[in-house]
Amino acid sequence: MITAPPEESEPTGLVAFSARALGSALRLTVRLPDAASPAQRAADQAAADAAWAAVQAEFDAVDVALSRFRDDSELTMLNRLAGTGRVVEVSWRTRRALAAIDRAGRLTDGRFDASILGALERIGEHG
Numbered sequence: 001m002i003t004a005p006p007e008e009s010e011p012t013g014l015v016a017f018s019a020r021a022l023g024s025a026l027r028l029t030v031r032l033p034d035a036a037s038p039a040q041r042a043a044d045q046a047a048a049d050a051a052w053a054a055v056q057a058e059f060d061a062v063d064v065a066l067s068r069f070r071d072d073s074e075l076t077m078l079n080r081l082a083g084t085g086r087v088v089e090v091s092w093r094t095r096r097a098l099a100a101i102d103r104a105g106r107l108t109d110g111r112f113d114a115s116i117l118g119a120l121e122r123i124g125e126h127g
Helices: 040-067 073-079 092-107 119-120
Strands: 002-009 014-021 024-031
Touching: 014 040, 024 040, 040 073, 040 092, 073 092
Parallel strands: none
Antiparallel strands: 002 014, 014 024
């Protein structure tokens, strides 16, 4: 993940963080409360920094689990093992994504179909 340093706008008390994740722009803007002291201001900034770190950690974890463009992701591993009959353990994140994918397919009577990797690769879409 590529991250820009936080930008602070003094008049509004806003601190903006930005990065790129999963091929998209990612931005978090935090309004810091009016601080009664420099120590409180520093604590508020530290809380904003911690929130940004949590956002980045979540997006990084999603990328590790679900990116089809990473050789080391769980999704890539599952795609490699498809049809082999092997059983492997995956993270709760991947299990929830697979459950959501299955549900979407059932609710749309198959119009949503996440099993199109082969078709994507045949038309030149490679990770």
